[in-house]
Amino acid sequence: MEQTIANPIPLPPRKMQWRRSWRALRALIAAPERTDKVVEFINSVGGAGDQRAFARFRAHPEGRRLLAERPSLLDVLSDLQALVALPAGTFGRAYADFMLSEKLDPDGIIEEFRNADSATPIADPELEWFFERFDTVHDLWHVLTGYGRDEAGEAANLAFTLAQFGSRGVLLLTLASAIIGPKDLTFSWQRYLFQAWRRGKKCAWLPLARYEELLPLPLAQVRAQLRIEPAEQSHPNVGIIVGNRVFSA
Secondary structure, three states, X not given: XXXXXXXXXXXXXXXXXHHHHHHHHHHHHHOOOOHHHHHHHHHXXXXXXXXXXXXXXXXXXXXXXXXXXXXXXXXXXXXXXXHHOOOOOEHHHHHHHHXXXXXXXXXXXXXXXXXXXXXXXXXXXXXXXXXXXXXXXXXXXXXXXXXXOOHHHHHHHHHHHHHHOOOHHHHHHHHHHHHHOOOOOOOHHHHHHHXXXXXXXXXXXXXXXXXXXXXXXXXXXXXXXXXXXXXHHHOOOOOOOOOOOOOOO
């Protein structure tokens, strides 16, 4: 019997809904922590980038192996107590500490996509699985990159994600972060986002990573294995920028 995901994540529309996109973007500028508005913006701008990423994934031998097995990363990450029990310094322990300190639910962003309006249910169980897995790794990438959940961190993580997964929504959010963020004669903020994007380009293609097997390993080893450049190398002048009030209304 074909495996399916209960209550699947809907497929974003292909056509851009301009008014809805603008309303969601304005709400995000006012409150960048609103993940529901991130989801609304991504769904409202639509595009085929997600399907292209899936085609690339399915064309890769490791992607085909993962699709054949379809492990539930969400189930593994939802057991935060098991991850807290891992030794300090491991990838899984760092993820659990991050989620608990930020009071986040591993299923939170998945629920936002499941409850999204104006989206078409996915009929392909492989595509359902791929989207759920990709949305689940968002917070894992925060841990891998060291970018926080403040405004600066979310913007940098978006730029990093754009290099890995070039959907129209992620592209427009990254451009908006660059345009409405701090401005000076050296374009330091814009160069910082470019460095985060370049960092994402240099590393391995992370959708193919078997995160379930990486969680018990030391975080430094996982970063090296995935070829994620150290932050001090990617951002040699300022390190990782920390703080809110990055965006101007």
